[in-house]
Amino acid sequence: MSVDDRQRKAEHIRHLLETEGNNVHENTQVFNDGRYESTADLDDYDGLKDEARAIKEDTIERLPELLDRVTEAVETNGGTVYLADDAADANRYITEVAGGRDVVKSKSMTSEEIEVNESLEASGADVWETDLAEFVLQVADEAPSHIVAPAIHKSREEIADLFNAHFDPEEPLETAEELTRFAREYLGEKIMDAEVGMTGANFVTADTGTLALVTSEGNARKCVQATDTHIAVAGVEKLVPTVEDLQPFVELIARSGTGQDITSYISLFTPPGDSPTFDEGGELGPGDDREFHLVLIDNGRMEMREDDQLRETLYCIRCSACANSCANFQHVGGHAFGGETYSGGIATGWEAGVHSQESAAEFNDLCTGCSRCVNACPVKIDIPWINTVVRDRINQEDATEFDFLVEGLTPDEEPGGMDLQKRLFGNYATLAKLGSATAPVSNWVAGIKPAQVLMERFVGIDRQRDLPEFKRETLRKWFEARGGSRVSPADADREAVLYPDAYTNHVQVERGKAAVRVLEALGVSVRIPEVASSGRAPLSQGMIATAERHSHEAYADLAEHIDAGRDVVVIEPSDLAMFASEYEKFLPEESAERLDSNSYEIMEFVYGLLENGASSEELRAGDGERVAYHSHCQQRTLGLEAHTVAVLDELGYDVLTSETECCGMAGSFGYKQEYYELSMDVGGELESQFRTEDARDRTVVASGTSCLEQLDSLLERPSQHPVQLVDPGR
């Protein structure tokens, strides 16, 4: 990315933070809190997600067969199925069916994807969006900022101003109720007059040709009932095999999305419907000769189905959980975190599949891989992975010129010409090694103004960020100098390998020392061998080949220790998350499983030791010390926040935990010039929680390196890793 591009991007984000950020934030947080609450009410949330996932896997696997089946079912019912290759094909068919008649529509993202309104309007038809949010956007001539609540970026006041200016009502509209009544009446007339009703479909059952529509307003029902011709538009991936298969989705979709147990209406239409309709004289007449057209759209989906990496995207049920649970999305919304049609975490897969890689490239960097969406997704899509894959493909595409200089300097597997900023962050382990070897000179150079300006100019590191300070004495050197472990294997209850991640070894050396002392105090003999970096840094920049190479090396370095019965203890949660999640994709199943089941987060390991009889008296007691703890995003996805809290509790600390999804730093993200302000805005949430009366005198503790760096820049109080708190040598 050029200097100008970075500045333009930063400018766009700043504008959205100022104009739309607050509305998006307020609403997505309501949805996100609702999701936690509503899914907690389910007896077997995880089982339901597995069921939904299995149905989608099966559907996509058997898609050609199910398409034949649904065609047969709809035709038997008296309707027509049209399989459209692409947007143009679909629009041509729909416009022909509508034949210039006016169309009333209920909300459908698929119809936005093909831009059918433009095509219908060009044929002389009036097209009305009857979903109230879509109607607002139609009047405002704006694009959706959220796939479920498209006008989420607009406040009531803004909508009132818009309506008053556009419609000039006798009495100015003010309250949400007045605005709703006005729109209902206005659109009610359009619905009565229209002859064609267009809906989307959240699901289509192949066995019976039934459409399931998940709505709350009732406009979709009216659009179908009040018209003579029903056109439903859906992507081919919306099929499910049978009516019974709808059940897990009906229970999950609203809980995952807007945090309601269920929406007001789940309409199951098996068209053509026979509800009475309005005839020309305006009377209710028989609805038994209604026409029905199901337009199933390929538009790149069948190719996605053949693509081993993008296929999972087709399981997506567009619930918006990945948008609502995403800290970056919460702050900027879909006008920044979105492409031509779709927005939120999964949008990268959709845009790359149905539009273009360029459309995905526009916003793909906003996924920091924090993984907070992973457990929120009702069909268990590995959304960060899809973002990584597409980032990798974008990198490859950018790599047109062969830049020998950079190629020679960077020990990665990526082609020359790739974005320099990404390459710098992706090769963090090498950088750290160099940094420590040349410290303190490297730190002086990095800290002086001209160097910071150069860094900003050439690799896009924002000059307002302090760069991590490399320590001359690495953790491994310190450990060696003190003569290795003070607990000999012969006297030890257990043996552990402390994984020397690049940050702990070169920058956050003190937390490494604390970890060694804590483990030894609990009777563990510690080793710190040289181990390759996990590959987290290159992976987060979309450098998959490099990350994969790291995985083979790190595994080779650790396997022998596991065979010798040693546990692998990891301080940096993002590295542990690599072992636990991404290594599945790089290593043979057995190897990935072996490493995963023998690796522990440091405080999880301490928790285990205490549970198994180690004495907590060996650690530094809290004596009521008040602590504010921010767990790491990926650590929480792995379910490991609780262990730290439990250990601190047991030791007598008074713990307050943060309520945000992410600190905003997210590895290298917050260093990047184009995202610095967004990163600080996201961090602002954590900052204000930790500045409340209950929190402002508390010791700040965080598990991740980048969280610690972010907290240090947000608060005056220094922060530390929880293991430093309980270090008996403190």
Next chain:
Amino acid sequence: MSAEPLTTFESSLDELGVELVQTTSDQFESTLVPLLDAPAVGTPLPFENVSLPDAVEGDPTMQELETAETGVTAAGYGIADYGSVVIQGGPDGEEPVSLYADEHVAVIAGSDVLTDMDTTFDRLAEDIRSDTGQAIIATGPSATADMGELVKGAHGPMEVTVVLLEDR
């Protein structure tokens, strides 16, 4: 039916702000009439010895639909876990009658209150395969938050009442 799903149904409806009125087929008319805001429209009720009172227009014109305060229809099932009613039917006009009036009164047989979504979908699948073209799982009134705050009554009713026939 056991008392349990009914208790759950009642508390689920209560959370949604939906009134549940229990009655018997004998008492149906005298229970329903005080619940109606005039003008009221309705569709034929499929329960034995139960029919719409005269105060309810059973074959409404479009004008009557638009101006109706209350719309009375039968519901095929209730779902205890969610407080939902399933509006089925077609040619008789269950769809417009349950949609256009400000208040929807759903009449349901006690024996049709099902425990959960799983059981409901087994029944719905059977119904769809035997040609019931339409089923709306309706939970509470229509609603929208699109105008900046939650508003009950978007394109559909702003109020829902469930009348349960204990002996049906």
